[in-house]
Amino acid sequence: MQKFHKEWLLFLDYLKIEKNAAAKTVEIYQKDVEHFLQYIADEQIDDLRNVDYISVRNYLTILYEQGLTKRSVSRHISALRSFYKILAREEVVTNNPFNQISLPKQDYPIPQFLYDEEMEKLLSINQQDTPLGKRNRALLELLYATGIRVSECVQLKMEDVDLELQTVLVLGKGSKERYVPFGEFAKDSIKQYLMNGREQLIGKHSEPQHFLFLNAKGNPLTARGIRVILKKLVQEAGLTVDLHPHKLRHTFATHLLNNGADLRAVQELLGHSQLSSTQIYTHVTKDRLSHVYKNAHPRASKGE
Structure with missing residues (x-):
């Protein structure tokens, strides 16, 4: 995370100022972004511009292997899609690899209620x-x-x-x-x-x-x-x-x-x-x- 500290601060400003996101939302997005940045560090990808479709697909495979639900994977994708969107807007990257990824179809649990x-x-x-x-x-x-x-x-x-x-x-x-x-x-x-x-x-x-x-x-x-x-x-x-x-x-x-x-x-x-x-x-x-x-x-x- 330290290597991409500037990029995270750009995204943090977007969440807090433009989106007016709740503190809990910021905390969750930070964890998701940190998790991804750790993955690309392990893959020895030292530039966010070098993340491509294959890298993203491999990352999603890891998430599923770790036992994450479809809902959690969707949240990761949404967070990282937003992250790259802001980086592209600020011309830090040239494309958003997460735009090529569809969100997994959700299995919504039936809500429990009182009769x-x-x-x-x-x-x-x-x-x-x-x-x-x-x-x-x-x-x-x-x-x-x-x-x-x-x-x-x-x-x-x-x-x-x-x-x-x-x-x-x-x-x-x-x-x-x-x-x-x-x-x-x-x-x-x-x-x-x-x-x-x-x-x-x-x-x-x-x-x-x-x-x-x-x-x-x-x-x-x-x-x-x-x-x-x-x-x-x-x-x-x-x-x-x-x-x-x-x-x-x-x-x-x-x-x-x-x-x-x-x-x-x-x-x-x-x-x-x-x-x-x-x-x-x-x-x-x-x-x-x-x-x-x-x-x-x-x-x-x-x-x-």
Whole structure:
């Protein structure tokens, strides 16, 4: 990496300034680029201009041999394609060898979600007689009502929530902001938490906090804290499912589509930049439509 330090700095400026990429994205791209630069060093290629199609194909073979998934290989290709794109723009190289490489066809995993009955059972827990109980209820209702990421949830501040308009301002990936609506149940739970729970959590010895969700010590709730809370709620509901924040996000999207929501609208609510990211949920609606059709259409099946 040291040999190509100038080239990396050019790419780093592009990521941070032009793309406004999140710190996590920069970290991942750096690892991918470093991995590739180590490969060409091992191959005794001392000039990025000497990397050709054969070199790239050999590199991809190594990635697969190391057990990387198609998704990870695609990420490597995308990172290095962008890397060379910037180098070509700055006239460091004359061509981009990664433009000749197609991304591997993805095997998208089917997202796991809670069924309606499971979600209702989870929401039936009523422990709102304590500040933590009120917080947990507001947290669960908001996550299910909005489908926001856990990283977005822990960043929510008091001023981001508008109870009158029933919207929350979310800071998503790439520092992109979006407004997400929520319903009456979430509104009531948040209101109860703000009126009779949050101030008690702050206490006398905590620093004033602007974050919406706080832990038992009055400090901002963390992503790990949210996972612990959800696990506890699942146990209290008597469910045997494994629940994590992203599963609630999957549940949010699946339930919307199952009830007729437009795919583009769900894309916007989730904050997906690409429609393909949202299309992983359409398998559920297809199954449901097939079930509805077989049960409703008079010519769907032959009578016995």
